[in-house]
Amino acid sequence: MKKVLVLGATSAIAQATVRLLAARGASLYLVGRNAANLEAVAQDATTRGAAKVAAQAVDLNDFSAHEAMVDAAYTALGGLDGVVLAHGVLGDQAEAQKSWAATETVLRTNFLSAVSLLTVLANRFEAQKAGTLVVISSVAGDRGRQSNYVYGASKGALNVFLQGLRNRLAKSGVAVVTVKPGFVDTPMTAHLPKNKLFASPDKVARGLLSAADARKNEVYVPGIWALIMLIIRTIPETVFKRMKL
Amino acid sequence: MKALESWGRYPRVEQRTQPLVWRTDALPRPGGTLLPHGLGRSYGDSCLNEGGTLLLTSGLDRLISFDTATGVVRCEAGVTLDTLLRLAAPRGWFLPVTPGTKFVTVGGALANDVHGKNHHRGGTFGRYVRRFELVRSDGSRRVCAPDENPDWYGATIGGLGLTGLVTWAEVQLKPISNPYVLQETVPFGNLDEFLVVARESETDYEFTMAWVDCLARGKKLGRGLLYRGNFAPPQFDGLPLAKSHLSHGSGLAVPMDMPAFCLNRLSVSAFNWLYYHRQNGKPKQRLTHYDPFFYPLDAIYGWNRIYGKRGFLQFQCVVPYTTARDALAEILERSSRGGLPSFLSVLKTFGDLPSPGWMSFPRQGVTLAMDFANRGEKTWRLVEELDKVTREAGGAVYPAKDARMSPESFAAYFPRREEFSRYLDPAFSSSFWRRVNPVALPFSLESERGPAASRPQSLLAIR
Numbered sequence: 001m002k003k004v005l006v007l008g009a010t011s012a013i014a015q016a017t018v019r020l021l022a023a024r025g026a027s028l029y030l031v032g033r034n035a036a037n038l039e040a041v042a043q044d045a046t047t048r049g050a051a052k053v054a055a056q057a058v059d060l061n062d063f064s065a066h067e068a069m070v071d072a073a074y075t076a077l078g079g080l081d082g083v084v085l086a087h088g089v090l091g092d093q094a095e096a097q098k099s100w101a102a103t104e105t106v107l108r109t110n111f112l113s114a115v116s117l118l119t120v121l122a123n124r125f126e127a128q129k130a131g132t133l134v135v136i137s138s139v140a141g142d143r144g145r146q147s148n149y150v151y152g153a154s155k156g157a158l159n160v161f162l163q164g165l166r167n168r169l170a171k172s173g174v175a176v177v178t179v180k181p182g183f184v185d186t187p188m189t190a191h192l193p194k195n196k197l198f199a200s201p202d203k204v205a206r207g208l209l210s211a212a213d214a215r216k217n218e219v220y221v222p223g224i225w226a227l228i229m230l231i232i233r234t235i236p237e238t239v240f241k242r243m244k245l
Numbered sequence: 246m247k248a249l250e251s252w253g254r255y256p257r258v259e260q261r262t263q264p265l266v267w268r269t270d271a272l273p274r275p276g277g278t279l280l281p282h283g284l285g286r287s288y289g290d291s292c293l294n295e296g297g298t299l300l301l302t303s304g305l306d307r308l309i310s311f312d313t314a315t316g317v318v319r320c321e322a323g324v325t326l327d328t329l330l331r332l333a334a335p336r337g338w339f340l341p342v343t344p345g346t347k348f349v350t351v352g353g354a355l356a357n358d359v360h361g362k363n364h365h366r367g368g369t370f371g372r373y374v375r376r377f378e379l380v381r382s383d384g385s386r387r388v389c390a391p392d393e394n395p396d397w398y399g400a401t402i403g404g405l406g407l408t409g410l411v412t413w414a415e416v417q418l419k420p421i422s423n424p425y426v427l428q429e430t431v432p433f434g435n436l437d438e439f440l441v442v443a444r445e446s447e448t449d450y451e452f453t454m455a456w457v458d459c460l461a462r463g464k465k466l467g468r469g470l471l472y473r474g475n476f477a478p479p480q481f482d483g484l485p486l487a488k489s490h491l492s493h494g495s496g497l498a499v500p501m502d503m504p505a506f507c508l509n510r511l512s513v514s515a516f517n518w519l520y521y522h523r524q525n526g527k528p529k530q531r532l533t534h535y536d537p538f539f540y541p542l543d544a545i546y547g548w549n550r551i552y553g554k555r556g557f558l559q560f561q562c563v564v565p566y567t568t569a570r571d572a573l574a575e576i577l578e579r580s581s582r583g584g585l586p587s588f589l590s591v592l593k594t595f596g597d598l599p600s601p602g603w604m605s606f607p608r609q610g611v612t613l614a615m616d617f618a619n620r621g622e623k624t625w626r627l628v629e630e631l632d633k634v635t636r637e638a639g640g641a642v643y644p645a646k647d648a649r650m651s652p653e654s655f656a657a658y659f660p661r662r663e664e665f666s667r668y669l670d671p672a673f674s675s676s677f678w679r680r681v682n683p684v685a686l687p688f689s690l691e692s693e694r695g696p697a698a699s700r701p702q703s704l705l706a707i708r
Contacts, residue, residue: 034267036267036269037267037269040267040268040269040307040309040321041307043307043308043309043310044307044308044309046310047308047309047310047311047320047332048308048332187264187266187304190264
C-alpha cells in the first residue's frame with residue numbers, strides 16, 4: 001500500500017497504522033471528524049516521513065459525502081491502492097437496549113457507513129484491478145453476547161458483507177482484509193478495567209499491516225484471539241444462552 | 246484510586262490517573278489536584294500525586310514538525326527521547342542534552358531540566374527548549390519562550406510540572422556527522438585524581454562522566470573509571486558495528502523482583518573490584534554506537550527491579566568546587582562505612598552555563614549520584630546524613646531523584662522557590678511539593694494525623 005486512504009484516522013489503531021505507513025514513506029489521505037485532531041495526526045505523519053499527507057474533515061455518517069470524498073482522495077494522491085477503514089463506535093449496550101436511536105447510531109456508523117464507503121471504493125478498485133481494502137472489524141462480531149450484541153451485530157454484519165465482497169473481488173486481484181482485534185487499550189475502551197488480554201494500538205497496527213502486506217483474508221490480532229474465539233464459537237447455543245458473557 | 250510507584254519504587258502511593266489524548270483538549274477537572282506524568286522515570290515522589298490525579302501524557306506523543314536543515318523539532322510533550330533519536334539520528338541530528346535513559350518524555354526532560362554527560366559544554370536540556378505551550382487550569386494557554394512570557398518560561402523549565410500542563414515543546418537539536426562515539430576510559434585511583442582528570446578532560450571532550458567504586462576506602466576512596474568521548478568524525482562513516490550496538494533496549498530484562506540478599510556488600514564489592522581492574526589500569530579507546538554509550542542501563546529493561554520490592558533511594562547532589570574535595574570524601578566515606586552498597590555511583594563535573602529555569606538543579610561544581618537499597622531506618626539515616634553534608638558544603642540535592650529531603654534543605658537548595666511559588670497552578674500539586682512545602686499548622690501534626698499506615702515507621706521519613 002503506497003497511496004492509502006485512512007477512514008477514521010484519529011482513532012488510536014488508525015493513528016498507530018498511519019505512523020507505520022508514514023515511516024515506510026507512503027502517501028496518505030486522512031479522514032476524520034475533528035479537524036484539529038486530524039491536523040495533529042497529519043503533522044505527525046508528515047514529520048515521520050510520509051511522502052505526502054492530505055486530510056479532510058468529514059462526518060462519515062453523512063453517506064452523501066462519500067463519493068466526493070473518495071474523488072478528493074484520488075485527486076490528492078494521484079490514485080489509491082489501499083484503504084484502511086478504521087472508524088467505528090463501541091456504543092452503550094444498555095442504552096441501545098432501551099432506545100432504537102442508540103442502536104441505529106451503532107449500526108449506521110459501524111455497518112451502514114462502511115457498506116456505503118466500500119460500495120464506492122470496491123467499484124473503483126475492481127475497475128483498476130488492484131488494491132487492498134483493509135477493514136477493522138472485531139472479535140465481537142463472531143458471536144452475539146448479552147454484554148454487547150448490538151456492537152457485535154454491526155461487526156458481524158460487516159464480516160459477512162466483507163466475505164461477499166472478497167468473493168466478488170478475488171478475480172479482479174483486489175484483496176479484502178478483515179481485521180478482528182480483541183481488546184485494545186484505546187480511548188474507546190478507556191472506561192473499561194484492563195487485563196492481560198488488552199493489546200496496544202501499536203501491536204494491533206503491526207498485525208494489521210502484515211496482514212495487508214500478505215493479502216490475508218481474515219486475521220485476528222493479536223493471534224491468540226483466533227483460539228479464544230474458536231472456543232467461544234464452539235460452545236453449543238443451549239449452553240451459551242445460559243452463560244454470562 | 247490505585248497504588249503507583251516511581252522508578253525508585255519508593256514511595257508507593259494511592260492516586261487516580263487520567264489519560265490525555267489531544268493537545269487541544271481542555272484540561273480534565275476530576276476534582277482534587279493534578280500532576281502531569283510521563284514515563285515515571287523520576288526516582289522519588291516528584292512524579293507522584295498522592296490522593297490526586299496524574300495526567301498521563303503518554304497519549305500526547307505526536308510529532309509536529311522537524312526541520313532537517315535547522316535541526317528544530319516540535320513535538321507533543323509525551324514524545325519520548327527515544328522517538329526523537331530514531332527520527333533525528335539517521336538524519337544527522339542528535340539531542341543537545343540527554344540524561345542516562347532515553348525512556349523519558351520531552352515534557353519530563355523539560356520539567357526536570359535534565360542534564361547529561363556534556364553539562365560542562367552544553368548546560369541543561371532547558372537551554373535548548375526554544376518554546377512550548379503551557380495550559381493552565383483556568384483554561385488559559387500561552388506560548389512561552391525566552392522573549393515571550395519569559396517569566397512563565399523560567400518558572401516552567403525545571404518547574405517539576407507544577408506550573409500547568411506543557412502540551413508541546415520545540416527543541417533545538419545539534420548536528421552529528423555519524424551515530425558513533427569515540428570513547429576513552431581512564432582509570433583514576435582516588436577522588437583527587439578524579440578531580441584532576443575530570444577537569445583536564447573538559448577541554449577536549451564533549452562528554453565526560455565517571456563510575457565510582459563506592460566501597461573503596463582509605464587511599465583508594467573515590468577510585469573509578471572516567472568515560473570521556475566525542476562524536477566520531479565523518480571518516481568513520483560506514484564502519485561495521487557489533488550487533489549489540491544496533492539494538493535499542495535489547496531483549497534483556499529483569500524478569501522479577503530480585504530477593505534482597507543478591508545485593509550485598511560482598512557481591513557489590515566483588516563486582517566493583519572486577520569492573521575496576523578489567524583493563525589493567527590503562528586508558529582504553531574504542532568506537533561505540535551512541536546507544537550503549539549514552540544509555541547503558543536501557544539495555545536491561547526494568548533494571549530498577551534488582552532492588553526488590555522495597556525499592557531504593559537515589560541520592561544525587563552537586564557541591565561547588567571550593568568544598569567539593571572534602572564534602573565528596575565525606576559522602577563517599579559515610580556511604581562506604583554505612584555498609585549499604587550503592588549499585589551504581591556516578592561522578593560528573595558541572596560547568597558554569599546557566600539554565601533558563603529558576604528551579605534548575607545543576608550548578609557549577611561536582612555532582613555525585615548514588616542509589617541505596619531501601620533497608621528502612623538505616624538507609625534513611627545515612628541518606629539524611631549525606632543530605633546534611635551537601636547542605637553544609639553549599640550544594641544541592643536533585644528533586645527528580647529524591648524521596649526524602651526536608652523542607653529546610655529544599656529552601657536552602659532552591660533560593661528562587663518563593664518567586665517560583667507565585668507561578669504554581671492552583672490546581673496542580675505533587676507528593677514532592679507538599680512534602681517540601683508543608684502547610685504550617687498551629688498544632689501538632691502528629692497527633693492529628695494518627696497512625697500513618699502507608700508510611701515507613703521512621704521519624705526520618707515522616708515529615
